[in-house]
Amino acid sequence: MIDRLFSLIDRFVAARSRWIVAVTVLLTVAAAATAPLLRFDSSFDRFLIPDSPDLTAYHDFADRFGNDRLLVIGIECADPLAPGTVAELRGVVAGLQQVEGVQRVYSLVSAPMVRGTGDTVRLAPPVDGPPPAGSAAAELLAHLDGDPVYARRLVSADRHLLGILATLNPPRADDEAYRRITEAARAVLAPLGDRAHLSGEPVIESEMNRFMRRDLETFIPITLVLTAATLFYLFRSLLGVALPMAAIVISTVWALAIFLLSGRTVNNVSSMIPPLIMVIAASDAVHLFNHYRSHAHLLGRTAAITETMRRIGPGCLMTSVTTAAGFASLMTSPIPALDDFGRFSALGVLFSFCLTIFALPAVLHLLPVVSPPATRVVHGGWTIALADCIKGATATILAATLVLFAVSLAAIPLIRVETNDLTYFKEGSRIRTDTAFLQHHLGGVRPLDLVLTGKPDAFTDPERLARLARFGEWLRTIEGIDGATSAADLLTALFARFDGQPIGDHSRQAIAQGYLFFEFSEEGGEELARYLSDDRAIAHIALQEGESLTSKMKVQIEQIRARAAHDFPELDLEVTGYAHFYMLISDLIVSSQVRSLALAFVLVTAMMILHFRSWRIGLLSMVPNIIPVTCTFGLMGVARIPLNSATAMVASIALGLAVDDTIHFLNHLQHERRTTPSVALALAPTLRAVGRPTVYTSVILGIGFGTLLFSRFVPSFYFGLLAVATVTIALVGDLFLAPALMLALDRRRG
Numbered sequence: 001m002i003d004r005l006f007s008l009i010d011r012f013v014a015a016r017s018r019w020i021v022a023v024t025v026l027l028t029v030a031a032a033a034t035a036p037l038l039r040f041d042s043s044f045d046r047f048l049i050p051d052s053p054d055l056t057a058y059h060d061f062a063d064r065f066g067n068d069r070l071l072v073i074g075i076e077c078a079d080p081l082a083p084g085t086v087a088e089l090r091g092v093v094a095g096l097q098q099v100e101g102v103q104r105v106y107s108l109v110s111a112p113m114v115r116g117t118g119d120t121v122r123l124a125p126p127v128d129g130p131p132p133a134g135s136a137a138a139e140l141l142a143h144l145d146g147d148p149v150y151a152r153r154l155v156s157a158d159r160h161l162l163g164i165l166a167t168l169n170p171p172r173a174d175d176e177a178y179r180r181i182t183e184a185a186r187a188v189l190a191p192l193g194d195r196a197h198l199s200g201e202p203v204i205e206s207e208m209n210r211f212m213r214r215d216l217e218t219f220i221p222i223t224l225v226l227t228a229a230t231l232f233y234l235f236r237s238l239l240g241v242a243l244p245m246a247a248i249v250i251s252t253v254w255a256l257a258i259f260l261l262s263g264r265t266v267n268n269v270s271s272m273i274p275p276l277i278m279v280i281a282a283s284d285a286v287h288l289f290n291h292y293r294s295h296a297h298l299l300g301r302t303a304a305i306t307e308t309m310r311r312i313g314p315g316c317l318m319t320s321v322t323t324a325a326g327f328a329s330l331m332t333s334p335i336p337a338l339d340d341f342g343r344f345s346a347l348g349v350l351f352s353f354c355l356t357i358f359a360l361p362a363v364l365h366l367l368p369v370v371s372p373p374a375t376r377v378v379h380g381g382w383t384i385a386l387a388d389c390i391k392g393a394t395a396t397i398l399a400a401t402l403v404l405f406a407v408s409l410a411a412i413p414l415i416r417v418e419t420n421d422l423t424y425f426k427e428g429s430r431i432r433t434d435t436a437f438l439q440h441h442l443g444g445v446r447p448l449d450l451v452l453t454g455k456p457d458a459f460t461d462p463e464r465l466a467r468l469a470r471f472g473e474w475l476r477t478i479e480g481i482d483g484a485t486s487a488a489d490l491l492t493a494l495f496a497r498f499d500g501q502p503i504g505d506h507s508r509q510a511i512a513q514g515y516l517f518f519e520f521s522e523e524g525g526e527e528l529a530r531y532l533s534d535d536r537a538i539a540h541i542a543l544q545e546g547e548s549l550t551s552k553m554k555v556q557i558e559q560i561r562a563r564a565a566h567d568f569p570e571l572d573l574e575v576t577g578y579a580h581f582y583m584l585i586s587d588l589i590v591s592s593q594v595r596s597l598a599l600a601f602v603l604v605t606a607m608m609i610l611h612f613r614s615w616r617i618g619l620l621s622m623v624p625n626i627i628p629v630t631c632t633f634g635l636m637g638v639a640r641i642p643l644n645s646a647t648a649m650v651a652s653i654a655l656g657l658a659v660d661d662t663i664h665f666l667n668h669l670q671h672e673r674r675t676t677p678s679v680a681l682a683l684a685p686t687l688r689a690v691g692r693p694t695v696y697t698s699v700i701l702g703i704g705f706g707t708l709l710f711s712r713f714v715p716s717f718y719f720g721l722l723a724v725a726t727v728t729i730a731l732v733g734d735l736f737l738a739p740a741l742m743l744a745l746d747r748r749r750g
Contacts, residue, residue, distance in 0.1 A: 006317075017361075038260060041209070092189065123523060157441075182203050222707050223278055249278075270337060282701075309361065322604045327346040420550065444482040448544075449540060452571045482544040683743070
C-alpha cells in the first residue's frame with residue numbers, strides 16, 4: 001500500500017513538476033509577507049491554562065487593586081538628602097512621570113507619606129520642599145526606617161542608595177507596552193550612568209524579549225551558513241546544498257507564517273521553533289539527495305527519481321510522522337507555550353516532508369542529471385569495518401548500553417524542577433547584577449499578592465485589623481519575604497502620628513475616619529484603593545518577594561496558607577501575583593512532561609510496530625530511541641540543569657530526533673534481508689547505504705543545535721546543549737546499538 005502511494009506521488013510529480021515548483025514559490029512569498037506580524041511576549045499568561053481559576057483570580061485582582069507590576073530603581077549616592085542629590089532625584093521622578101504607562105512614582109520627593117503629628121497630620125512626600133539638614137535629616141531618615149509602608153523602599157539601610165518605585169498601568173492587550181516603558185525608563189536614567197540600577201518583572205520580561213529577538217536575528221543566519229557549508233563539504237555539489245537548504249528555509253517560513261497568522265507571540269519556548277525546524281528539515285532532503293545522486297548516473301534522471309521515491313519515500317514518511325508525533329505529544333500539555341511549541345514544530349516537520357517528497361523531486365525533474373564527483377566515490381570501507389566490529393562485539397555493545405542506561409536512570413532523580421527567570425541570563429549580565437544589587441539594598445523586586453475576603457465592612461473591625469497588622473509583621477519574618485504592606489499598615493502609620501495608639505485600641509468609627517483621611521486626597525484615595533475594596537470586604541497584602549527559586553517559594557506559600565487559616569479562619573485567602581505563577585508553572589511542567597512523554601512513547605511505539613509489521617522488531621527498535629531520552633535526562637540531573645519551561649520539551653524532542661535514523665536503518669535492513677539469508681550478511685550493505693546519510697544528518701543537526709551553545713540567553717544555551725547530546729547519543733545508538741540488537745535477535749531465532 002505504501003509502495004503504491006509513493007508510486008502515485010512519483011507519477012504526479014513527474015507530470016506536474018513546473019506547477020509544483022511555481023505553487024511552492026508563491027506560497028513561500030505569501031508566507032514571508034507575514035513577517036511584520038512577529039511580536040515577542042514573555043508574560044506568564046502563555047504558561048498558564050487559559051481561563052484557569054488562578055489566571056481568572058489574578059485578572060480579578062488586577063481589575064480591583066490595579067497592576068501589581070513595578071519598576072524598581074536604585075540610584076547610588078553619597079548623601080540621600082544632599083541638595084544636589086534631591087534635585088537629581090526630582091529630575092528622574094519628573095521624567096518617569098512623563099512615561100506613557102507609568103501610573104504613579106514613589107520616592108523621597110513623591111511618595112504620599114503620613115507626616116506631622118496630632119491635628120497637623122497630613123499626607124505629603126518625605127521631602128516636600130528643600131531637603132532637611134542636620135538633626136532634621138537624621139529624624140526624617142529614622143522615621144523612614146520605622147515606617148511600615150516605606151521602610152527600606154525609598155532609602156537603603158546604609159544610606160547610599162535612593163529607591164524609586166513606579167507602578168504601571170499599560171493596556172492589557174499591548175504586548176509591546178512593557179518594552180516601551182522599560183526603554184523609556186532607561187533613557188531617563190541614562191545620564192546617571194552606572195549609578196542607576198533598574199529591575200522589576202516588567203524589566204526582566206523586556207530583557208528576555210530582547211535576548212530572544214537577538215538570538216533569532218543572530219543564530220538563524222549562522223545556522224543557515226554553517227548548514228550550507230556542511231552540506232557543501234559533504235556533497236561537494238551546489239545542488240546538494242540548494243535542495244536541503246530550500247527545504248530548511250521554506251518549511252521554517254511556512255510554519256512561522258501559520259504561527260503568526262494564528263495570533264501567537266514569541267516567548268522563551270516558541271523562540272526555539274525556528275532553529276529546531278531548520279536543523280530537522282534537512283534530514284529527509286539529505287537522505288533523498290544522497291540516494292538519488294548515487295543512482296542518477298546509472299539509471300538516468302527519471303528512473304533514479306522513481307527508485308529514490310520507492311526506497312526513501314516510506315522511510316521519510318515514517319520518520320516525519322514519528323518525529324511529528326513526538327513533538328505533537330506536547331499538545332497534551334495544559335501550558336499554552338508548550339502546546340504551541342509541539343503544535344508548530346510538528347507542523348514544520350510535516351511541511352518539510354511534503355517539500356522533500358513533492359517539491360524536491362519536481363526540481364530534480366527540471367534539472368540535468370548529477371552524479372558524484374570521481375574523487376568522492378565511496379567504496380564503503382569504513383562501513384564494512386563497522387559491520388565487522390559490531391558482529392564481533394555484539395555482547396559488549398549490549399552490556400555497555402545496559403550500564404549507560406542504568407547510570408542515566410540513577411541520575412534522573414537529581415533533576416531539579418525550578419523556574420527562575422533570572423537564571424535565564426548568564427552571571428554578570430546587567431539585568432542579573434542590577435536585580436541582585438537592588439534586592440540586597442531595597443528588598444525583593446517580585447510581587448507576591450495575598451487577598452483576604454470576608455463580608456462587607458469586615459476590615460472596619462479594629463480587632464481584625466490588629467490581627468492583620470500582626471500577620472504582616474509575621475510575614476516580614478519569613479526568609480525571602482522582604483516586605484509586606486496592607487491597609488492595616490496605612491492605618492498604623494496614621495495612628496502612630498495622630499495619637500500614638502495601636503490600631504486595635506481604636507473604635508470602628510475611628511477606623512472609618514482613618515479611611516476617610518486617605519480618601520480626602522486623590523493620592524491617599526489611590527493608595528488606599530491599592531489595599532482595600534470600597535466595601536471594606538477584601539484586603540490586599542502586597543509582598544516583596546526576594547526569593548528566586550520556585551521550590552522555596554512553594555514552601556513560603558505553604559507557610560502563609562497555614563498561618564492565614566489559623567489567624568483568619570473566618571476569611572478566604574487567595575494567593576496570586578507574578579511570583580506565585582512561577583511556582584504554578586513548575587508544577588504544571590512536571591505533570592505535563594510525564595503525560596507528554598508517555599503519549600509520545602506509546603504513539604511512536606505503535607507506529608513502529610505497524611510500520612515493520614512485527615511487534616518484536618517494533619519494540620526492539622524503541623531501545624535505541626529510549627537510550628538518548630534517558631541519557632538526556634541523566635545529563636540534566638548530573639549537570640544540575642533544571643527542568644523548567646525552557647527545557648520541558650527536551651524529552652519529546654529527543655524521542656522525535658532519535659527515531660529518524662533508526663527507521664532508515666531498519667528499512668534498509670529489511671530490504672537487504674530479502675536477498676540475504678541473515679542479518680550478519682545484510683549488515684554491511686545496509687550500513688553502506690544508510691551510514692553516510694546518518695552521519696550527515698547527525699552532523700547537520702549537531703552543528704545547527706551547536707550554534708545555540710554560543711547564546712548568552714541561558715534557555716537557548718541549555719536547549720542547544722541537550723539537543724547536541726541527544727543527537728550524539730542517537731547517532732551512536734543507530735550505528736552500534738540498533739545493528740547489535742538486530743544481530744542478537746537474529747542469532748536467537750537461528
